[in-house]
Amino acid sequence: MxxxxxxxxxxxxxxxxxxxxxxxxxxxxxxxxxxxxxxxxxxxxxxxxxxxxxxxxxxxxxxxxxxxxxxxxxxxxxxxxxxxxxxxxxxxxxxxxxxxxxxxxxxxxxxxxxxxxxxxxxxxxxxxxxxxxxxxxxxxxxxxxxxxxxxxxxxxxxxxxxxxxxxxxxxxxxxxxxxxxxxxxxxxxxxxxxxxxxxxxxxxxxxxDWDQIRVGMRHLGTDSFGRNAAITLGASNAIIQVLILVITLSIKQSGQPTWIVGVVLGATGVGGLLSAVPAARLGNRLNPQTVLTAALWAWTLLAVPIAITSNPLVLGVCWMGVGFVGTMVNVPLTLYRVRIYPEELIGRIFGASKLISHGGTAAGALCSGVLVSILGPHSAGWLLVVAMALLARRARRLAPPRSAEPPSPAPVAVAPTAPSTGTWITRVSRQGSRAGDSTART
The missing domain is CATH 1.20.1250.20 (MFS general substrate transporter like domains)
Known part of the structure; x- marks a missing residue:
């Protein structure tokens, strides 16, 4: 095995x-x-x-x-x-x-x-x-x-x-x-x-080399769904970064010890581990736009208790749900990108997508202090609920995902070698192998 x-x-x-x-x-x-x-x-x-x-x-x-x-x-x-x-x-x-x-x-x-x-x-x-x-x-x-x-x-x-x-x-x-x-x-x-x-x-x-950057950004820009999905997830990352500070301040102001903050925020890892297996099994069967929309609505619902309470148990369960949903949405989107984008450009296109994603994370981290200082943790939490709901409505109206191109003969020849492990991890690893082989031949 x-x-x-x-x-x-x-x-x-x-x-x-x-x-x-x-x-x-x-x-x-x-x-x-x-x-x-x-x-x-x-x-x-x-x-x-x-x-x-x-x-x-x-x-x-x-x-x-x-x-x-x-x-x-x-x-x-x-x-x-x-x-x-x-x-x-x-x-x-x-x-x-x-x-x-x-x-x-x-x-x-x-x-x-x-x-x-x-x-x-x-x-x-x-x-x-x-x-x-x-x-x-x-x-x-x-x-x-x-x-x-x-x-x-x-x-x-x-x-x-x-x-x-x-x-x-x-x-x-x-x-x-x-x-x-x-x-x-x-x-x-x-x-x-x-x-x-x-x-x-x-x-x-x-x-x-800025040509490397432009190639990835240009190809991402030609795919309306891929581009808008990256922007939407970047915005959701900004909201989640502010939620982290909301949780931290809520727990701190309730007089809980500092280690409680780590336990609550670490719960997202538990959620990610729990969803890894179903995400890998279902990733090929799920429409990425449907999953993205459902994930944003799920995050909206999970943000409501975060805005209401400072109870560590409730916050931990909600934050675990945030991690669970995050893995469930990432796998179908990764599969979509692997299927749609040219194999020789996938690294640069992934880099462009991650650049947008990290942009949202960085912007949320930078603005979180000002927002929470002005509004307080609970009022800021309610504002984030509204913002996430607006993103969910927007995701439902995005242009539909593109259809995958017909598979080339090379992938078809490789596929039978591992019929029982047709997960996204297998596909990515095989593509990595083919990319390495092509590099060695040049």
Whole structure:
């Protein structure tokens, strides 16, 4: 079985375990950055600026990171990113202990550096998995990769908030330990020969080649549904970022301990894990526009209790539902993009979509402090309910998804090799393999 085979692949296990532990540490620090800023400055605006700083690299580096994954040595890229993240989290720990003037600014710089390292690391890891696994191992390998984020959300947020309740620098020290573990695992990888890149200009020029950005954005722009779905999800991400601050302040103002915030926000990871299997099984059968509309209405209903109550149990259940719905909507949309867009451009188009998505996340993080400071958490929550309902109405009126082009002979020839694993993970892994093969032939 492919699943048991990949568990005997030493290089993959080193790569996955190191990155999974690093993700847990980063999510712990990610929740600690704005929470700690709020505790030390008592300013929701300062907390939102720091939260924006860790999300902002997705606006700047998402597409360059995809180009870097093709042009640079991937394992060395991962090592460099882990060292950057380690330096940033050590800086944050020193700032907490020393309490210098402009504390929030130092934390914002550290958060931005960690966010940058994460963007490049996340993309390089995706491609390196292809290098260290065989074609038979890739479906299970990509399934493990999909599980990383929910695990990190669930464990990292809970652990980060709990450690913050014990000592304010502990989340960053734990994050530093996770970086060191990941660096050790990367040093032990005997990665197979990387597919030689196509002739390209200098690395820096290639990464910042605006033609690469324009190609992805232009092709995304030709698909009315794909473009509008990306914009709609970006707007919903902005709303969800404000909801995170609403939940944090509601719990804090009710006198609950800090670790409760981490448990509640970590519940989204539980929801993501619970929906992974049904999302993979149903993804091919669901109309992406129908799923998108249903998801936005579900988020609207889940936002209502968040606006009403500060009860941690109710907030945790609602936030778990937000994570469940998020995975259910992402899989059909990913499948749609894989079917519709040209295979040789899929990375850049994904980069363009993620750029819009991260734009919404960053904008929500930046504006959340001002909005909650002016309206208060509960009034802001009701405003978010209305905004999400308007997005749901808009999604129902989008242009319908395009029909997939007839399959080419090559995919048909490959399909019979694994008839019982026709999930989206299998399809993506096979496409990754075909893309690698075509690169090797050029």
């Amino acid at each position: 492919p699943g048991s085979t990949v568990l005997r692949n030493r290089d993959f296990l080193l790569l996955w375990s190191g990155n999974a532990i690093s993700h847990v540490g980063l999510q712990g620090a990610r929740i600690a950055y704005p929470l700690l800023t709020l505790l030390l400055t008592d300013s929701p605006i300062a907390a939102s600026v720091v939260a924006f700083a860790i999300a902002a690299p997705g606006l700047v580096f998402e597409i360059p990171a995809g180009v870097a994954a093709d042009l640079w040595d991937r394992r060395q890229t991962l090592v460099l990113c882990q060292r950057m993240g380690l330096a940033a989290t050590v800086l944050a720990a020193l700032v907490i202990f020393m309490r210098p003037p402009g504390l929030a600014l130092f934390l914002a710089v550290a958060a931005f550096t960690e966010g940058t390292a994460y963007v490049f690391f996340n993309t390089a890891e995706l491609v390196l998995i292809r290098d260290v696994t065989t074609e038979a191992e890739r479906p299970a390998a990509f399934a493990f990769l999909e599980a990383e984020q929910p695990i990190a959300n669930m464990m990292g947020r809970t652990l980060g908030a709990a450690l913050l309740g014990i000592a304010r620098g502990l989340p960053f020290l734990a994050n530093a330990a996770s970086y060191l573990y990941c660096l050790w695992t990367l040093s032990r990888i005997r990665s197979r020969a990387q597919t030689p890149p196509e002739p390209a200009p200098a690395k820096t020029a290639g990464i910042w």
